[in-house]
Amino acid sequence: MTFLGMPAFPANAAAAVRDSQLRFNLRKATHTIREKRASVVAELPDWARLREAGKQIKDHTLRNLERYLLQMEEAVTAAGGHVHWAADAREANRIVTGLVRETGESDVVKVKSMATQEIGLNEALAEAGITAYETDLAELIVQLGDDWPSHILVPAIHRSRAEIREIFLEKMADWGRPAPEELTDDPRALAEAARRHLRERFLSTKVAISGANFMIAETGTLVVLESEGNGRMCLTLPKTLISVVGIEKLLPTWRDLEVFLQLLPRSSTGERMNPYTSTWTGATEGQEFHLVLLDNGRTRVLADEVGRQALRCIRCSACLNVCPVYERAGGHAYGSVYPGPIGAILTPQLRGMSSPLDASLPYASTLCGACYDVCPVAIDIPEVLVHLRGRAPHPRAERLGMRAAGWVFDRPERLARAERLAGRLRRFVPRRAPGPGPLSAWTETRDLPEIPAESFRDWWTRTDGGTR
Amino acid sequence: MRVALFVTCVNDALFPGTGRATVTLLRRLGCDVTFPTAQTCCGQMHLNTGYPEEGGRLARHFTDVFADCDAVVVPSGSCAAMIREQYVRLARVPASTASTASTAFAERVAETVPRVHELSEFLVDVLGVTDVGAYFPHRVTYHPTCHSLRGLRLGDRPVRLLEQVRGLDLVPLPAADECCGFGGTFAVKNPAVSAAMCADKARNVTATGAEVLCAADNSCLMHIGGALGRQRTGVRTMHLAEILASTEAVR
C-alpha cells in the first residue's frame, strides 16, 4: 500500500463523487452509524463532563509524556515484557521484522491496528518474506480485495454486501480456506465464511501483531477494544505477541481508563459497551511479549501548541461519520490511513506538507464544525485546519489574488472604488466562465449572483443613510 | 439605542438590499443606526484560507473602526462567528512574543468583541423582541448555516423571529443541520464536493415546497441560491433581515 505520488484531494474527490456505488455505500453506512451514536450519547446526562474529563486526562498525559512513558517501560519490563523504542516507521518495521525472524516463523496474524497501517508494516514484512494475515473482518475484506482501508473503524465501509461476497468468492482461496460456493450476501453468511476462514489461521499461527487503544502507565497494561473477538484470539493463542503502539496512547491510571471505556464505544460503534475488551500486562507464562513504542512524527506534533490537540485522538471515527465531505469524497481521497477530518489535521502534521496531496488536506473541509461537536475528546478540528492552512504552501496565483484582495480591504476608499468598477462591469459577467480558475469552478454548477449597480456604502453616502 | 452596522464586505458589494433591510428593521425597532464608513472586511476569507497576516491586519482594522461603539450589529452568522471565535484566538499571543501592538490589539478585542452581535442575537437577546411587526405572506424554509448553528449557537432565535411574521408559512427543512458545501474558498478549491453537498441541500429545499429559502448568511445563500437558480427550481433566497424588514405598508 502506498499513497506516494497520489494527486491532491480535490482531484481524488472529484473522481469519487461520480462513483454512484461509493456514494450510496458511504451515505448509507455513515448515516446509520451517525444516528446510532447520537442516540447513545444523548442517553448520558453527563456526556459533556465525560468529554471534558477525556480531554483533560489526555492533555495532562501529553504534558507529562516522558514521565509516563518511562513508567510504562518499567512496568512492562517488570512484568516480563520487552520494550523497544522506534523513532520512525522504518525503525519500527525493522524492529518488528527482526523479532518475527527470531521466531523462525513466516506467518503472522494481525489484530486491527492503525499504527501498523501507518508505518506500512504488512508491506515491510512481505519484503522480508513474512505474510501478515489481517483478522478483523473489515481488514480482511480490504486485504483480500487488494484494496486500501477507507475508514478508521470500518476499513471496508466503501464496499457493499454484494461486493464483499464477490471478493470472498474470488479471493479467499488464495489466502487459505475458500469461501463456500453457495455463499450469499447475507451479513451472517459473510461473517460465517470469514470466521471459518480465520479460525484455521488462529490455531496454526504462532506470532501475532497488534496495536492498542490504550496503555496504562501505572501497571504497564495494554488495552484493546473490539467487536468480533478475533483480536482476543490473536492476543491469547500465539506464542509471541508484538504490539506496536503510538506513544500518545498512554493513560496514567486505570481510573482514567474508566472515562474512555464510556467515551469510545458510544462514539465509535454507537454501542453502550463494546463486546470485547482485552487487557494484558507483560508476558503471560509460555508467551513472549514485545512492546514497540512508536513516535513517527508524534513528538513533532506535540511541539505545536495548536496542532498538538490532534494527539488526544482515540480513533473513534465519529468525526468521519458526521463529515459531509468525507461522506461524499470517501476515505481514499485523503491518501492516508487516517481519512476524514482527523486525517486532514493529522496526516499533514505527521508527514509534513511537501507533497501536493498533503498540502491540500487542510483544505478538505468546509469548516462546518460537525466534527468538533461529536469529538469525544473535544479536538477543535476546524481550529487546527485553519492553523495548518496558515502554514501550507499556497499556489502562486492564489497568493497574488489574496494579496490584492487584502490591499483592497485595507482601505475603505479602495473597496468603494472596486465596488463601483464591478457595478459598471456587471453586464459583462459571463453566466459560465471559461476555465480554469475560481470563477469557472463556481459557475460550472452555480449561477453567479447579480452584481448590484450600487454598493451599500455608496447608497448610504448618497442617501445619507436612507434619510434623503 | 445607538447601534453601529457592520454590513460585511459580501453584503456591501453583492447584497446591499440586506444592508438596507437591516437599517429599516433596526430603525423600526427604535434604534439609531450608524454606519462607520471606514469599515471593510472582518478578514474571514484571508484567515480561513491560510493568510493570517492579511486576516490579522483586517481584524485589527475592524477593532479600530468599532472600538467606541456601544453595540455592533452584523447581518451575517459567519462574520459574527469569525469575530467572536477567531479574533480572540488571534489576540492570544504567548507572553514571550508579546509586543505593545499585540497587547493593544488584545485589549481592543476584549473590549469590542463582547459588543458584537449577530442580527438575530441582537433582536432576541438585546432588544428582547421576537415579534418585529413583519408581514410576509409566503411559504418559507430556514437553513441554519453552520457558523450560526455550531459557531454562534444561535439555536432557535431566527426561527422564533420567523414564526412571529404575519402571513408567513414556515416549513421545516429536512437535514437542516448539514453543511451546504459553501465553506468560503472551499467552494472553488473543492468544487466537486461542494457541488455534491449543494445538490443534496437543494434537493432538501425543493422537497419542502417552499418558495423562499431563508438564512442569516448571504454567502451560503449565494451558493445554494446559485444552484437553485441554475436548476431553475423557481425557489428564491432571502436573508433573514429582508423578511423581517417586510411590512404590509411597504408592499
Ligand code: SF4
Ligand atoms: S478526532 Fe475525535 S472524533 Fe475524530 S476519530 Fe479522533 S477522537 Fe474520534
